[in-house]
Amino acid sequence: MLSFFLILFINIVYFIYQLLTDLLQKYLEKIKNVDIICGVPYTALPIATVLSLKTNIPMVMRRKEAKDYGTKKMIEGVFKKGDNCLIIEDVVTSGSSILETVEDLTAEGIKCSDVVVFLNREQGGAEYLKHNGVNMHSLLNLTDLMRYLKEEGCIDEKTVNKVSDYLHTTQVDHEALSKSLSKDRLYLSFAERAKIAKNPIAAKLFQIMATKQTTLCLAADLTDSTALLNLAEQAGPHICALKTHIDIVDDFHPNLIKPLREIANRHNFILFEDRKFCDIGKTIELQYSKGIYKISTWAQLVTAHALLGKGVLEVIKKSEGLEKRGVFLLAEASCSGTLIDAKYAKSTMKMAEEYPELVAGIVCQSPMFLNQPGLIQLTPGVQIDNKSDDVDQQYNSPEIVVTEKGCDIAVVGRGITKAADAALAAEKYRKILWDAYLQRIKKNHK
Numbered sequence: 001m002l003s004f005f006l007i008l009f010i011n012i013v014y015f016i017y018q019l020l021t022d023l024l025q026k027y028l029e030k031i032k033n034v035d036i037i038c039g040v041p042y043t044a045l046p047i048a049t050v051l052s053l054k055t056n057i058p059m060v061m062r063r064k065e066a067k068d069y070g071t072k073k074m075i076e077g078v079f080k081k082g083d084n085c086l087i088i089e090d091v092v093t094s095g096s097s098i099l100e101t102v103e104d105l106t107a108e109g110i111k112c113s114d115v116v117v118f119l120n121r122e123q124g125g126a127e128y129l130k131h132n133g134v135n136m137h138s139l140l141n142l143t144d145l146m147r148y149l150k151e152e153g154c155i156d157e158k159t160v161n162k163v164s165d166y167l168h169t170t171q172v173d174h175e176a177l178s179k180s181l182s183k184d185r186l187y188l189s190f191a192e193r194a195k196i197a198k199n200p201i202a203a204k205l206f207q208i209m210a211t212k213q214t215t216l217c218l219a220a221d222l223t224d225s226t227a228l229l230n231l232a233e234q235a236g237p238h239i240c241a242l243k244t245h246i247d248i249v250d251d252f253h254p255n256l257i258k259p260l261r262e263i264a265n266r267h268n269f270i271l272f273e274d275r276k277f278c279d280i281g282k283t284i285e286l287q288y289s290k291g292i293y294k295i296s297t298w299a300q301l302v303t304a305h306a307l308l309g310k311g312v313l314e315v316i317k318k319s320e321g322l323e324k325r326g327v328f329l330l331a332e333a334s335c336s337g338t339l340i341d342a343k344y345a346k347s348t349m350k351m352a353e354e355y356p357e358l359v360a361g362i363v364c365q366s367p368m369f370l371n372q373p374g375l376i377q378l379t380p381g382v383q384i385d386n387k388s389d390d391v392d393q394q395y396n397s398p399e400i401v402v403t404e405k406g407c408d409i410a411v412v413g414r415g416i417t418k419a420a421d422a423a424l425a426a427e428k429y430r431k432i433l434w435d436a437y438l439q440r441i442k443k444n445h446k
């Protein structure tokens with residue numbers, strides 16, 4: 001049975017190759033300098049392979065995910081910067097998979113202006129590709145295919161009309177698609193990103209940000225539990241998250257958690273424990289759920305280091321009950337003298353990508369992951385009045401972190417906790433940060 005399908009499949013691939021050769025030949029006559037061929041993963045790969053073998057044009061292969069060993073490249077094969085690549089695809093609907101392939105090839109310095117396609121479903125893909133600088137050459141379109149099938153008696157007039165109606169009503173909305181496919185998170189609103197986020201707490205946070213119009217996370221680094229509750233109450237209306245270092249509270253008692261949760265629910269903000277987990281998985285499992293703090297029971301978000309590997313994410317994922325949780329991985333630090341370097345930051349990002357349902361975002365200082373709008377950039381080291389503290393902390397202004405450093409949520413601690421009126425200070429930071437976000441969105445929509 002299997003061999004029957006394999007033979008059939010190979011025959012189909014070969015048949016498609018024969019049909020495409022004509023088209024390709026015409027195309028190659030027009031544009032002489034095709035240096036390489038690349039199939040859009042995965043179904044177009046066998047077609048591209050056969051075309052490459054038959055035409056003697058070398059083929060490169062695009063991976064959908066980079067390997068975590070070896071070259072880690074997205075584009076495999078022999079090529080050089082400036083090569084002209086002809087893209088091969090089997091079926092085109094919106095054209096977005098082709099554009100993803102173009103993006104990865106372009107990132108390697110390869111030029112892509114044309115795609116040869118077996119079937120155009122005529123749902124606006126050709127126009128969308130044209131709009132993005134890619135010319136589409138198709139062998140067949142769906143209307144022709146319907147006509148052939150009807151002439152051969154395979155389908156009736158009713159089916160042809162049904163398909164034709166379907167094509168009319170399901171045309172790709174170019175503008176909406178450009179926006180939703182734009183991987184640049186700085187281009188999208190928080191309301192739009194709430195729909196993209198894979199971690200439920202990140203989605204909730206985006207919704208809170210959009211409805212409360214705040215991107216302010218308060219670092220409530222106070223050592224007295226009553227003062228902590230008062231601060232949460234005062235700043236509550238202006239923040240989307242309250243970040244704690246619960247182990248610095250001198251008079252901590254588990255009874256603190258209930259009123260803290262009540263304030264968080266009433267003012268609609270997220271409780272976020274900045275625990276910066278960094279140990280073997282088994283120890284983190286205990287630190288997360290046991291001891292006096294029982295972080296897992298109340299903190300919807302926690303921070304963690306990627307330094308010791310995936311164990312941290314595995315145990316947090318395992319201990320998740322009905323209530324979902326989110327993790328922010330630390331990829332860059334705000335303080336001077338940090339040992340974190342670009343390679344480490346990149347590896348942290350890679351780890352985050354492997355746990356899309358658990359990782360809510362990244363703690364960092366620069367716009368690191370523009371193409372992942374579902375993740376949140378959390379940036380500490382934000383203050384209006386100071387550039388540094390008396391130890392190693394370094395501050396940027398709220399405007400700069402949002403407009404230049406890619407920050408989605410800004411962490412402000414002493415800028416608010418040391419102010420004479422914490423509520424007033426929180427509102428001031430909220431407004432500056434929100435205005436900067438609006439300015440960023442406006443700028444990117446021009």
Ligand SMILES: O=c1ccn([C@@H]2O[C@H](COP(=O)(O)O)[C@@H](O)[C@H]2O)c(=O)[nH]1
Pocket residue numbers: 219221245274332333334335363380381382393411412413414415
């Ligand atoms: O790189 C980092 C990571 C975390 N933090 C935390 O943010 C606050 C900052 O407080 P400020 O008073 O605004 O300086 C604090 O809780 C840190 O632990 C950071 O500063 N830098």
